[in-house]
Amino acid sequence: MDADLILDTGLIPFKQRFPDRYVEAGIAEQDMVSRAGGMALEGLLPVVHSFACFLPARANEQFYNNASEKKKIIYASSLAGLLPAGPGHSHQSVRDISIVGSIPYLTLIEPANEFETKLVLRWAVEKNPESTYMRLVSIPVEVPFSLPEGYSLERGKGVVLKEGGDAAIIAYGPIMLSESYKAAQLLEKNGVSAAVINLPWLNVIDEKWLSEVTRGRALVATLDDHYKTFGQGAMISQVLAALPNAPLTLSIGLDDIPACGTNAEVLIHHKLDAESLAQRIIQALTPEV
Amino acid sequence: MGELGGVQTNTGAKLYFILPAEIQKGLATIGDPLKKTELFAVTGRLNTLSMIMEAGSGHIGSSFSAMDIVSHLWHNVLRNPNQPQEQYSDTYFSSKGHDAPGLYSVFIGLGLLPAELLHKLRRLGGLPGHPDISTPHIATNTGSLGMGISKAHGMALARRMQKKSGRFYVLMGDGELQEGQFWESLQPAVNASLGEITAIIDHNKIQSDALIKETSDLGDIEQKLRAFGWFVIRIDGHDISAIAGAIDECAAVQDRPQIIIADTVKGKGVSFMERIGEDGYYKFHSGAPFGGGLSKGVGRASGAHPRPRHRTGHFRNSASCARRAAKSTAAH
Numbered sequence: 001m002d003a004d005l006i007l008d009t010g011l012i013p014f015k016q017r018f019p020d021r022y023v024e025a026g027i028a029e030q031d032m033v034s035r036a037g038g039m040a041l042e043g044l045l046p047v048v049h050s051f052a053c054f055l056p057a058r059a060n061e062q063f064y065n066n067a068s069e070k071k072k073i074i075y076a077s078s079l080a081g082l083l084p085a086g087p088g089h090s091h092q093s094v095r096d097i098s099i100v101g102s103i104p105y106l107t108l109i110e111p112a113n114e115f116e117t118k119l120v121l122r123w124a125v126e127k128n129p130e131s132t133y134m135r136l137v138s139i140p141v142e143v144p145f146s147l148p149e150g151y152s153l154e155r156g157k158g159v160v161l162k163e164g165g166d167a168a169i170i171a172y173g174p175i176m177l178s179e180s181y182k183a184a185q186l187l188e189k190n191g192v193s194a195a196v197i198n199l200p201w202l203n204v205i206d207e208k209w210l211s212e213v214t215r216g217r218a219l220v221a222t223l224d225d226h227y228k229t230f231g232q233g234a235m236i237s238q239v240l241a242a243l244p245n246a247p248l249t250l251s252i253g254l255d256d257i258p259a260c261g262t263n264a265e266v267l268i269h270h271k272l273d274a275e276s277l278a279q280r281i282i283q284a285l286t287p288e289v
Numbered sequence: 290m291g292e293l294g295g296v297q298t299n300t301g302a303k304l305y306f307i308l309p310a311e312i313q314k315g316l317a318t319i320g321d322p323l324k325k326t327e328l329f330a331v332t333g334r335l336n337t338l339s340m341i342m343e344a345g346s347g348h349i350g351s352s353f354s355a356m357d358i359v360s361h362l363w364h365n366v367l368r369n370p371n372q373p374q375e376q377y378s379d380t381y382f383s384s385k386g387h388d389a390p391g392l393y394s395v396f397i398g399l400g401l402l403p404a405e406l407l408h409k410l411r412r413l414g415g416l417p418g419h420p421d422i423s424t425p426h427i428a429t430n431t432g433s434l435g436m437g438i439s440k441a442h443g444m445a446l447a448r449r450m451q452k453k454s455g456r457f458y459v460l461m462g463d464g465e466l467q468e469g470q471f472w473e474s475l476q477p478a479v480n481a482s483l484g485e486i487t488a489i490i491d492h493n494k495i496q497s498d499a500l501i502k503e504t505s506d507l508g509d510i511e512q513k514l515r516a517f518g519w520f521v522i523r524i525d526g527h528d529i530s531a532i533a534g535a536i537d538e539c540a541a542v543q544d545r546p547q548i549i550i551a552d553t554v555k556g557k558g559v560s561f562m563e564r565i566g567e568d569g570y571y572k573f574h575s576g577a578p579f580g581g582g583l584s585k586g587v588g589r590a591s592g593a594h595p596r597p598r599h600r601t602g603h604f605r606n607s608a609s610c611a612r613r614a615a616k617s618t619a620a621h
Contacts, residue, residue, distance in 0.1 A: 023446065030470040031439040031477060038443025041422075041429055042373045043451065046443075061433050062470075068430045069422055 001025055001032050003050040009078045009138065011049065033059035033066065033075075040071035045125065052077030052093030052135060056100040066131070067103045073131045074124045080110065080135040081225035082258050083175055085266035092258040098230035100133055101203040107155075108202035110135035110173045110225075113143050116153075116200060123153045135202065137225070139263070141174040145181045145196065156206035158199030158213065167194040167281060168214055170236060171223035172202065179267065180223055182274035183281065190282060194221075202232050207239050214240065217247045221281050223272070224253030250284045252277065304339040306407050307332045312398045322365055323529045329398060330360040330529075334558040336394040336407060341578060344390075344410035347418065350562060350573045352391030354493035354526070354553040355460055359388070361532045362458055363395050369455075371428045373444070378455040380444060382428040384437020385462035386419040387575065388491070393424075401426050435468025437461055438546075441486050442478050448485075456540065457486045464496030467505050479518035484543040487536065488519075491526065493555035495571045503569070511550060519548045526551025 001023040006012050015022040025032035029050055036046035048055070055077050056063060066073055080093050101108055107130055111117040117136065124132035145161040158170065161177065162184050169180040177198055184194040197213060199205070214220050220240060222233030233251040240246045252272070259269045267273040271280065312332045319325045333356050341347035362381055363370070372378040383392060393416050396402040402416075402425060409415025416424060419432025429440050441457040448455060465471065478486060496504055507513075514521045520542045524531040532551065539547035555571065556562025562573040 020450070026477065028473040028477065030436075031442070031473040034436040034439030034470070034474075035443030035446070037436075038429070038440040038445075039447040040443075041440075042444050042447030042453075044447045062436060062439075065430055065433050065436060 001036055001046055001048045003027055003029055003032055003054070005050060005078070009049070029054055029058040030062050033062035036073050037062065037066035037069065037071070040066065040073050041069060045072055045074065047074045047076060049076040049078065051091065052080035052096045053091050056096045056133065060099055063100050063106070064103055067105045070105050071131075072129070074121075075131065075133045076136060077134065078136045079138045081137055081173060081175060082254065082266065082270065082272065083137070083263045084139050085259065085261050085263050088260040089258050094226045094254045094258055096133075096135065097202050097224075097226050097232065101230070101235075105130045106133055107131070107204060108133045108135060109200050110137075110202055111200055112145075112147065112161075112172065112177050112198045113174055115147060116151075116198075119151075119153050120200065127153075135173070137173050137175055139175075141178055143174050143178050143181075145177060145198075147198070153200070154206070156201050156204045157209040158197045158201070160195055160213070161198050162194075162196040164188075164193040164195035166192050166217065167219040167221060167285065168197055168217050169194055169221045169223060169277070169281070170197045170199050170232075171225075172198060172200050172232060173225050175267075176223045176225045176272070179272060179274045179277055183277035186274060186278040187281060190278070192282065192285065194281065199232065199236075203235065205235055205239055210236065210239050211243055214243075214247055219250060219281065219285055220247045221250040221252060221277075221284070223277065224251075226253055228253030228255055248284065250281065252280060302342070304342050306336055306339050306404075307398075308404050309398055309400050313400075323361075323533060326360050326364045326529050327357070329364055329395075330356045331558070333360055333391060333394040333398055336397065337390045338559070338578070340390050340394065340407055340410045343408060344412070346576050347390045347410060348387035348575045349390070349578050350495065350555040350571065350575075351385065351462060351491060351493065352388045352394075353557045353559070353562065354555045355383070355388045355491040356391050356395075356557070357527045357529055358460065358489055358491065358532055358551055358553075359383075359392055359395055361529055361536070363399060365533065366536055367458070371426050373428075373448075376453055378453070379458065380428050380441070380455060381458045381460075382431060382437070382440070383420065383460040384431055384440075384488075385434060385460070385465045385491075386431030387462065388460070389416070389418065389420050389432075392420070396426055434462070434465040435470035435474075437465075437471075438474035438478055438486070438488055439470060441488075442474065442481065442483060445483050445485055446481070455485070459486065459488045461488055461490050462496075463490055463492045463494065463501055463507065463510075464504075466490070466507055466510070467496075475514070475517040475519065478546045482544055483546045486546040487539045488546065488548045490548065490550045491553050492550050493553045493557075495555040495565060495574075497571075497574045499570055500565060514548050514550075518545055520545055521548050521550065523550040523552065526553035527557060 036048045039046045111120045171177045171180045180196045187194045222236045224231035316325045337352045367379040369378045411418045420427045437459040441459045522535045524535045535549045556573050
């Protein structure tokens, strides 16, 4: 099911291959999401797509109503996050985790790269007994990291992309993981050893895993491609705060309405580029004089 | 619970329920199915009133305005209702969902739910304040307004894709039509030629607070719906034979969805619930219908509207049997 975005998001081949399984809902997200609920009640598994800035925001109550019936639906939101920054704030989806993240029976997940996207879709179809909200970045990103051999998804658990002992940066999605990875490389040059951890799960976390992966570190930095308030970082901080000997946490994310500009300009403007991240982490690690 | 539930409220008022066996006994004396339905609706109103009184809150006004329509559908129209897995199943649900107590009364009267649930409205493990699919025979969760036609559209597409069949009856409130999603859902249902969908607007003219025309007037609703391409009929929503005629007429329309605008009276069946308050607000939308003045309401629900003698007579006999039994069971 789609709301007038198949050209923008590369879904035309699906429509051509499965014309009977493609439903064009038009620019009517609430109608589309309730129709998906009706289909799920009748035994189908609907996959519902629109931009992240519209789908969960326009149809929030419809998401919740569907969740209350505990039938399985897959929501796919493209154009998630701060970038591209050209379209401006109406299209920069940086609040969708907070909009639908607390809905029971709905798992939010953002893949790090093309490979993990395939894993996520397969997991959503075959493994997740609940509904899934897939948060997808829609710009090409050259990622400097790769997922380890044999990696598979485990609910609530992340994966280390780069080892490091002093600090850990936890992020998700291709853009922020790439900036984190580059920041960790910069930090190394400054004598700080920082791990980079991909945590694709946005509203579920395995507390034991988090406790183990952060143990003994001086700092855990979380990086949201989203408003800092009620993003993934808030969930991580909540768990860390309850741990004995909890590490210092630094929550990074959007603090203001996203700016419009080139992608590079806007990352720097919001201090979410690798260099700013490295500086902010060093600053956090430096004891106040 | 004894043979009949007579319950004393904490205000000291006594509540009367008519059990399914009593209802069926009364119905058995009537031959004409539409007249049976009229009597059935009266028993439904009485049980709804008592359920809401016992629960302490519930949407009484819209349960009463929709009761004749809902009674006809469940008594005479629906075939194998709300069985999505089956090859043929008609689907009924109320999009507004507020009228759940009325629907529960219908289910209980037809023996689709156990009579004990008359005493479990809005109680843990009982009957929820708005429809939930955890209750048998409830098709979808509603109460959040404006979603009904969208849901039926999705269900209908799914049934078509799975080569199953069945008609869809979606009850809507008139206040609910102010929701944007309702208007969003109208055109796509026409574009998809969903002739299997019949929506029924319980047009009782009063929304939660006040008169619709004073809140956000619907304008020429018939003309608007026709302009979207729906087949539109307008009827008296308390005239069972008019309801039956409209349902039949809609079932014959195959190329487009149909909508019945049923002119109804909010709170129908209890004279003082049938009007807006002197201050301009409607007092019987939800919540407790009245503090201690219960017996007044019960009396009027059973006899407020003169009906042909033989039907009313049977009903009164049933009710008086019920009351006698209630006295005996309420004593312990």
